[in-house]
Amino acid sequence: MPSVTVTRRMxxxxxxxxxxxxxxxxxxxxxxxxxxNPNWHGHNYTLDVSVEGPIDxxxxxxxxxxxxxxxxxxEVVGVVDHRNFNLDVAFMKGVIPTSENIIVAxxxxxxxxxxxxxxxxxxxxxxxxxxxxxxxH
Amino acid sequence: MPSVTVTRRMxxxxxxxxxxxxxxxxxxxxxxxxxxNPNWHGHNYTLDVSVEGPIDxxxxxxxxxxxxxxxxxxEVVGVVDHRNFNLDVAFMKGVIPTSENIIVAxxxxxxxxxxxxxxxxxxxxxxxxxxxxxxxH
Amino acid sequence: MPSVTVTRRMxxxxxxxxxxxxxxxxxxxxxxxxxxNPNWHGHNYTLDVSVEGPIDxxxxxxxxxxxxxxxxxxEVVGVVDHRNFNLDVAFMKGVIPTSENIIVAxxxxxxxxxxxxxxxxxxxxxxxxxxxxxxxH
Amino acid sequence: MPSVTVTRRMxxxxxxxxxxxxxxxxxxxxxxxxxxNPNWHGHNYTLDVSVEGPIDxxxxxxxxxxxxxxxxxxEVVGVVDHRNFNLDVAFMKGVIPTSENIIVAxxxxxxxxxxxxxxxxxxxxxxxxxxxxxxxH
Amino acid sequence: MPSVTVTRRMxxxxxxxxxxxxxxxxxxxxxxxxxxNPNWHGHNYTLDVSVEGPIDxxxxxxxxxxxxxxxxxxEVVGVVDHRNFNLDVAFMKGVIPTSENIIVAxxxxxxxxxxxxxxxxxxxxxxxxxxxxxxxH
Amino acid sequence: MPSVTVTRRMxxxxxxxxxxxxxxxxxxxxxxxxxxNPNWHGHNYTLDVSVEGPIDxxxxxxxxxxxxxxxxxxEVVGVVDHRNFNLDVAFMKGVIPTSENIIVAxxxxxxxxxxxxxxxxxxxxxxxxxxxxxxxH
Numbered sequence: 001m002p003s004v005t006v007t008r009r010m011x012x013x014x015x016x017x018x019x020x021x022x023x024x025x026x027x028x029x030x031x032x033x034x035x036x037n038p039n040w041h042g043h044n045y046t047l048d049v050s051v052e053g054p055i056d057x058x059x060x061x062x063x064x065x066x067x068x069x070x071x072x073x074x075e076v077v078g079v080v081d082h083r084n085f086n087l088d089v090a091f092m093k094g095v096i097p098t099s100e101n102i103i104v105a106x107x108x109x110x111x112x113x114x115x116x117x118x119x120x121x122x123x124x125x126x127x128x129x130x131x132x133x134x135x136x137h
Numbered sequence: 138m139p140s141v142t143v144t145r146r147m148x149x150x151x152x153x154x155x156x157x158x159x160x161x162x163x164x165x166x167x168x169x170x171x172x173x174n175p176n177w178h179g180h181n182y183t184l185d186v187s188v189e190g191p192i193d194x195x196x197x198x199x200x201x202x203x204x205x206x207x208x209x210x211x212e213v214v215g216v217v218d219h220r221n222f223n224l225d226v227a228f229m230k231g232v233i234p235t236s237e238n239i240i241v242a243x244x245x246x247x248x249x250x251x252x253x254x255x256x257x258x259x260x261x262x263x264x265x266x267x268x269x270x271x272x273x274h
Numbered sequence: 275m276p277s278v279t280v281t282r283r284m285x286x287x288x289x290x291x292x293x294x295x296x297x298x299x300x301x302x303x304x305x306x307x308x309x310x311n312p313n314w315h316g317h318n319y320t321l322d323v324s325v326e327g328p329i330d331x332x333x334x335x336x337x338x339x340x341x342x343x344x345x346x347x348x349e350v351v352g353v354v355d356h357r358n359f360n361l362d363v364a365f366m367k368g369v370i371p372t373s374e375n376i377i378v379a380x381x382x383x384x385x386x387x388x389x390x391x392x393x394x395x396x397x398x399x400x401x402x403x404x405x406x407x408x409x410x411h
Numbered sequence: 412m413p414s415v416t417v418t419r420r421m422x423x424x425x426x427x428x429x430x431x432x433x434x435x436x437x438x439x440x441x442x443x444x445x446x447x448n449p450n451w452h453g454h455n456y457t458l459d460v461s462v463e464g465p466i467d468x469x470x471x472x473x474x475x476x477x478x479x480x481x482x483x484x485x486e487v488v489g490v491v492d493h494r495n496f497n498l499d500v501a502f503m504k505g506v507i508p509t510s511e512n513i514i515v516a517x518x519x520x521x522x523x524x525x526x527x528x529x530x531x532x533x534x535x536x537x538x539x540x541x542x543x544x545x546x547x548h
Numbered sequence: 549m550p551s552v553t554v555t556r557r558m559x560x561x562x563x564x565x566x567x568x569x570x571x572x573x574x575x576x577x578x579x580x581x582x583x584x585n586p587n588w589h590g591h592n593y594t595l596d597v598s599v600e601g602p603i604d605x606x607x608x609x610x611x612x613x614x615x616x617x618x619x620x621x622x623e624v625v626g627v628v629d630h631r632n633f634n635l636d637v638a639f640m641k642g643v644i645p646t647s648e649n650i651i652v653a654x655x656x657x658x659x660x661x662x663x664x665x666x667x668x669x670x671x672x673x674x675x676x677x678x679x680x681x682x683x684x685h
Numbered sequence: 686m687p688s689v690t691v692t693r694r695m696x697x698x699x700x701x702x703x704x705x706x707x708x709x710x711x712x713x714x715x716x717x718x719x720x721x722n723p724n725w726h727g728h729n730y731t732l733d734v735s736v737e738g739p740i741d742x743x744x745x746x747x748x749x750x751x752x753x754x755x756x757x758x759x760e761v762v763g764v765v766d767h768r769n770f771n772l773d774v775a776f777m778k779g780v781i782p783t784s785e786n787i788i789v790a791x792x793x794x795x796x797x798x799x800x801x802x803x804x805x806x807x808x809x810x811x812x813x814x815x816x817x818x819x820x821x822h
Contacts, residue, residue, distance in 0.1 A: 002244075004237045005270040013538065015426040015451040020743060031744055033751065034493035040426040041493040042453005044538055050270075055241070058157060059168055060233030065267060066170065082445035082452040096745030100689045104740070107687075127424065127455055130750060133690040133735075139792075141785045142818040150401065152289040152314040171356035177289040178356040179316005181401055187818075192789070195705060196716055197781030202815060203718065219308035219315040264287065264318055276518075278511045279544040294606060305607055307614065324544075329515070332431060333442055334507030339541060340444065370608030374552045378603070381550075404613060407553040407598075413655075415648045416681040461681075466652070469568060470579055471644030476678060477581065561812065563700040563725040582767035588700040589767040590727005592812055630719035630726040675698065675729055 001054040005120055006062045008049050008069050012081035015042035016097040040084065043126050047077065049110065052120035063117045075113045076106050099124050099132040107134055138191040142257055143199045145186050145206050149218035152179040153234040177221065180263050184214065186247065189257035200254045212250045213243050236261050236269040244271055275328040279394055280336045282323050282343050286355035289316040290371040314358065317400050321351065323384065326394035337391045349387045350380050373398050373406040381408055412465040416531055417473045419460050419480050423492035426453040427508040451495065454537050458488065460521065463531035474528045486524045487517050510535050510543040518545055549602040553668055554610045556597050556617050560629035563590040564645040588632065591674050595625065597658065600668035611665045623661045624654050647672050647680040655682055686739040690805055691747045693734050693754050697766035700727040701782040725769065728811050732762065734795065737805035748802045760798045761791050784809050784817040792819055 018035035019028040028036045035041070049072050053062045080089055085097035091109065095101045103124045111119045125131040155172035156165040165173045172178070186209050190199045217226055222234035228246065232238045240261045248256045262268040292309035293302040302310045309315070323346050327336045354363055359371035365383065369375045377398045385393045399405040429446035430439040439447045446452070460483050464473045491500055496508035502520065506512045514535045522530045536542040566583035567576040576584045583589070597620050601610045628637055633645035639657065643649045651672045659667045673679040703720035704713040713721045720726070734757050738747045765774055770782035776794065780786045788809045796804045810816040 002241045002271065003274055004240060006237065007268050007270070009266040009268075011539070013452050013454055015453040018745065020745075022743075031749075037493050037495070037499070039495035039498040040451050040453065041424050041495065042426040042451065043424055044455045055235075055237045058159075060155070060157075060235035060238045062237055062269075064168075082448050084448070084450035084452065087450040088448070098740075098745035100691065100740045100747055101745045103689060104687045128422070129694040131692050131694075132747075133692070134687065137688055139789045139819065140822055141788060143785065144816050144818070146814040146816075148402070150315050150317055152316040174356050174358070174362070176358035176361040177314050177316065178287050178358065179289040179314065180287055181318040192783075192785045195707075197703065197705075197783035197786045199785055199817075201716075219311050221311070221313035221315065224313040225311070265285070276515045276545065277548055278514060280511065281542050281544070283540040283542075292608065294608075296606075305612075329509075329511045332433075334429065334431075334509035334512045336511055336543075338442075372603075372608035374554065374603045374610055375608045377552060378550045403557040405555050405557075406610075407555070408550065411551055413652045413682065414685055415651060417648065418679050418681070420677040420679075466646075466648045469570075471566070471568075471646035471649045473648055473680075475579075559813070561726050561728055563727040585767050585769070585773070587769035587772040588725050588727065589698050589769070590700040590725065591698055592729040630722050632722070632724035632726065635724040636722070676696070 003052055003054055004062050005050050005052040006065060006068075007051075008065050008072065010047045010049065010069065010072055010077050011044065012047070012077050013042060013044050014080050014083055014085055015040040016085040017041075018096060018098055020096055040086075046125040047072070047106070048121075048123040049114075050119070050121040050123075051114055051117040053118055063114075068114060068117070071113050072110065075109050099126045099130070103132050103134045107136055111136065140189055140191055141199050142187050142189040143202060143205075144188075144258075145202050145209065147184045147186065147206065147209055147214050148181065149184070149214050150179060150181050151217050151220055151222055152177040153222040154178075155233060155235055157233055177223075183262040184209070184243070185258075185260040186251075187256070187258040187260075188251055188254040190255055200251075205251060205254070208250050209247065212246050236263045236267070240269050240271045244273055248273060277326055277328055278336050279324050279326040280339060280342075281325075281395075282339050282346065284321045284323065284343065284346055284351050285318065286321070286351050287316060287318050288354050288357055288359055289314040290359040291315070292370060292372055294370055314360075320399040320405075321346070321380070322395075322397040323388075324393070324395040324397075325388055325391040327392055337388075342388060342391070345387050346384065349383050373400045373404070377406050377408045381410055385410060414463055414465055415473050416461050416463040417476060417479075418462075418532075419476050419483065421458045421460065421480065421483055421488050422455065423458070423488050424453060424455050425491050425494055425496055426451040427496040428452075429507060429509055431507055451497075457536040458483070458517070459532075459534040460525075461530070461532040461534075462525055462528040464529055474525075479525060479528070482524050483521065486520050510537045510541070514543050514545045518547055522547060551600055551602055552610050553598050553600040554613060554616075555599075555669075556613050556620065558595045558597065558617065558620055558625050559592065560595070560625050561590060561592050562628050562631055562633055563588040564633040565589075566644060566646055568644055588634075594673040595620070595654070596669075596671040597662075598667070598669040598671075599662055599665040601666055611662075616662060616665070619661050620658065623657050647674045647678065651680050651682045655684055659684060688737055688739055689747050690735050690737040691750060691753075692736075692806075693750050693757065695732045695734065695754065695757055695762050696729065697732070697762050698727060698729050699765050699768055699770055700725040701770040702726075703781060703783055705781055725771075731808075731810040732757070732791070733806075733808040734799075735804070735806040735808075736799055736802040738803055748799075753799060753802070756798050757795065760794050784811045784815070788817050788819045792821055796821060 018032045121135050123133045155169045258272050260270045292306045395409050397407045429443045532546050534544045566580045669683050671681045703717045808818050
């Protein structure tokens with residue numbers, strides 16, 4: 001039975017400030033530059049959620065993408081959309097909201113939520129020139 | 138000798154209806170929603186065909202991409218472009234025309250057709266938010 | 275008071291066959307080529323709906339884009355999405371479903387529906403290489 | 412002498428909150444929905460700056476696009492990039508930071524700054540589905 | 549009879565050097581920067597060709613886009629694709645190959661070639677951040 | 686400690702001629718077609734540089750993307766941008782400038798330059814329909 005990867009792309013907008021509260025102001029500026037603006041900035045994020053598995057003979061689907069979309073919307077996108085990663089998102093508390101940390105946090109939530117589907121990869125675009133990928137390792 | 142993956146992107150338009158003829162109407166509606174419209178709907182598909190191999194010293198190519206394009210055009214794109222996956226495409230007969238089933242059918246045709254090139258991956262976009270990938274396993 | 279144009283982009287998928295029932299088969303083939311496939315083909319359409327007007331001092335908006343989206347969804351996108359332009363769409367009855375005729379039909383419906391907003395332009399992409407524009411004249 | 416329009420596309424990221432301080436909380440929620448989040452949200456904005464004029468025989472240019480880019484960077488993009496439209500941007504003080512108000516504010520700054528070039532249009536994309544245009548009228 | 553604008557997007561690759569042979573080397577460097585590299589550089593150009601007119605009742609088309617594509621291919625794209633604007637293109641002889649001059653040269657060729665269709669606009673993208681537009685005035 | 690892949694996308698324009706100087710003219714034409722134009726042609730290239738590693742607890746970053754960008758700019762993009770791959774680029778001397786050979790040459794330079802970061806993949810787009818990938822094997 002062939003194993004195919006299916007991906008659903010989703011989008012959200014959010015604000016964040018990238019800084020380490022344990023750093024001095026000078027250290028934060030040197031490390032994070034304009035991403036350290038204390039009044040926040042924001043992005044249109046694009047998130048690709050990939051699930052891999054065999055094709056169900058009865059449906060021709062690996063999984064119902066509409067259900068995957070609803071799961072991702074409920075568990076992560078609906079929680080962060082039009083929000084502030086530093087102030088509004090419980091699962092980012094105490095974590096610097098870089099794309100790297102966001103994608104790992106998303107993985108921890110989505111991996112069990114899509115079960116028995118097997119989450120195989122997440123890709124998160126922060127701008128048109130930067131993206132991060134995570135496969136759970 | 139380095140092994141590089143080269144990809145040719147191609148595009149086609151087609152109609153389909155996603156349904157299981159063994160299901161009742163109610164079951165088809167519940168499973169496939171608006172994709173079950175008996176009067177069909179359609180998509181602009183994007184197909185990425187990737188071949189991996191060593192670089193030929195004499196040409197600097199892994200393979201001649203113009204030949205790859207001609208092969209893909211003759212074997213699959215020219216067969217499905219401006220067609221109906223359910224009614225017009227012999228190699229989809231008896232198969233629910235989901236992207237998952239389409240990509241596996243394309244693989245079976247293209248894998249021998251690009252030989253001795255090694256087909257390494259196919260990616261098929263159905264909409265700007267959905268895509269499937271297959272590597273032959 | 276400055277007059278600004280605001281645009282909402284929307285997307286839908288549909289099937290169609292481009293042919294003139296008054297033509298012979300040979301004439302339809304000569305005129306419409308593969309778009310004349312009697313078993314249909316389809317597209318992912320992109321529709322840009324533009325409304326022009328002064329900025330409302332109280333909201334900073336020309337109009338509420340969420341309401342515009344709901345109007346366009348209810349009046350046209352929800353009517354044609356995952357449908358067949360030839361068979362399923364009452365307002366296209368008796369009209370060849372080219373992009374030109376579709377955009378004019380959309381205009382006739384949307385122009386009064388967005389009032390008192392002033393519909394200023396529609397753009398409809400059929401493929402990544404073809405689009406049509408209409409401004410109501 | 413032919414008159415050609417040349418456009419430079421630029422990008423920036425910013426945070427904002429869309430609300431009217433004269434409204435009650437309930438009124439702001441009803442009018443602006445999730446864009447009214449008091450903890451801000453943000454976007455990757457895309458700005459197209461168009462200047463129209465005759466072609467300079469000696470250079471083949473309408474104007475030096477590198478100079479246009481530097482002007483736009485100095486006057487607006489560098490002022491708002493990685494900033495908060497409500498808190499950090501002097502020229503948006505007292506104005507609801509909708510795309511409509513932002514584009515008119517940009518116009519007022521850029522129109523004299525590109526002189527003797529004639530600013531002919533600004534386009535501002537807030538998300539992949541929304542954009543506003545302004546031509547100075 | 550409604551008047552609709554239809555656009556065909558086409559693509560080509562070419563090399564050029566932007567310089568004025570009447571300038572000194574220093575003047576060319578100061579004016580054109582790295583675009584003055586005597587060993588050339590190049591681009592993937594995107595060209596949008598727009599024709600406006602009434603819809604033909606018998607076909608639903610403003611004009612046959614396949615014929616428009618063939619005309620544009622024969623008259624301009626096929627002449628410049630994989631060529632050097634300075635050395636290989638007769639109609640650019642003696643003209644600095646900026647996008648501004650290229651689009652005006654294309655217009656002079658295409659305006660009569662698409663007749664009786666009315667060429668209404670050309671748009672030429674040189675990079676993802678620069679484009680020029682011309683409407684024949 | 687999770688291992689994340691971060692990617693920085695960069696862009697450059699260059700000219701090249703794809704041919705083998707050891708071939709006859711006829712052989713070059715037969716093998717490379719219009720890419721063999723002796724007067725050169727060119728492209729807008731897009732380069733994705735991916736580095737994989739654990740997330741630094743103090744910064745939330747795998748590595749500082751601004752430093753990665755500066756490294757890539759200094760080592761490869763700044764060397765080839767607005768240049769001719771055949772004539773201007775020392776590290777391409779004696780190599781046919783296909784995308785396959787370019788990406789391997791980039792890898793040899795970038796792999797040590799991003800150390801101790803681990804370069805995990807390069808992707809190079811030559812046109813909107815062709816790209817090559819290399820992972821160092």
